[in-house]
Amino acid sequence: MAKDGKALVVFFSHAGDNYAVGNIEVGNTKIVADYITEVTGAEQFEIVTHKYDGMAYTPLINLAKEEVKNGELPEYEGDIDLNKYDTVFIGGPVWWGTYPQVMFTFFKKHANDLKGKTIIPFTTHEGSGLANCVEDVKDAFPGANVQKGFSIYGHEVRTEKKKVEKWIRSLSEK
Numbered sequence: 001m002a003k004d005g006k007a008l009v010v011f012f013s014h015a016g017d018n019y020a021v022g023n024i025e026v027g028n029t030k031i032v033a034d035y036i037t038e039v040t041g042a043e044q045f046e047i048v049t050h051k052y053d054g055m056a057y058t059p060l061i062n063l064a065k066e067e068v069k070n071g072e073l074p075e076y077e078g079d080i081d082l083n084k085y086d087t088v089f090i091g092g093p094v095w096w097g098t099y100p101q102v103m104f105t106f107f108k109k110h111a112n113d114l115k116g117k118t119i120i121p122f123t124t125h126e127g128s129g130l131a132n133c134v135e136d137v138k139d140a141f142p143g144a145n146v147q148k149g150f151s152i153y154g155h156e157v158r159t160e161k162k163k164v165e166k167w168i169r170s171l172s173e174k
Contacts, residue, residue, distance in 0.1 A: 006084070007040050007088070008042055008043050008087070009033045009044045009091065010089065011089075011091040012049075012093070014029075014060075016052075017057040017060070018057065018154060019057055019154070028124040028154040030046070032091060033046070036164065047092075047103055049075065049077070061095065061096070064095040068101060073104055073108060075102075079109070082114060082117075083113065088119050089122060090103075090119055092123065093124050097131045097132050099136065104140070114144040115143035116144070119137055119141055121134050121147070121150075122150040122151065123150075123151040124157060125152075126154055130149045130151045134146060
């Protein structure tokens with residue numbers, strides 16, 4: 001990956017009460033997004049919603065389950081023009097087998113914006129790996145070149161930066 005500004009990291013990250021790491025000021029996925037930016041020079045767009053602010057873990061996952069069940073698409077703040085990017089990393093935590101529903105709001109809005117571009121999914125999790133995230137990204141962005149993806153345990157994010165760096169280096173070897 002060249003540091004040419006043609007890469008973007010789109011992500012949702014949840015600070016506050018998180019499984020296995022407790023109450024955190026910076027979400028796990030935000031840390032991984034920052035690592036990607038540091039190594040690649042990619043720009044960032046954080047999907048921000050205040051819907052989940054201050055929620056304890058159990059009520060949050062119950063709400064997330066209801067959102068999936070009801071097909072809800074929560075609103076997010078701001079937006080970005082994806083046309084100037086060739087490569088888009090898409091990351092988030094795994095909630096109920098896939099990305100949080102607010103990310104699907106972004107996917108729906110930008111469904112036609114990534115045709116012919118490379119998408120690289122990544123997740124933070126506590127046992128779900130990539131779950132259905134890669135398949136869901138492929139479904140959301142037909143015509144995009146969706147890569148295999150990367151996942152890291154949320155409890156490893158702060159101490160295992162080298163795992164993220166190794167993954168990013170492996171992308172440029174292909």
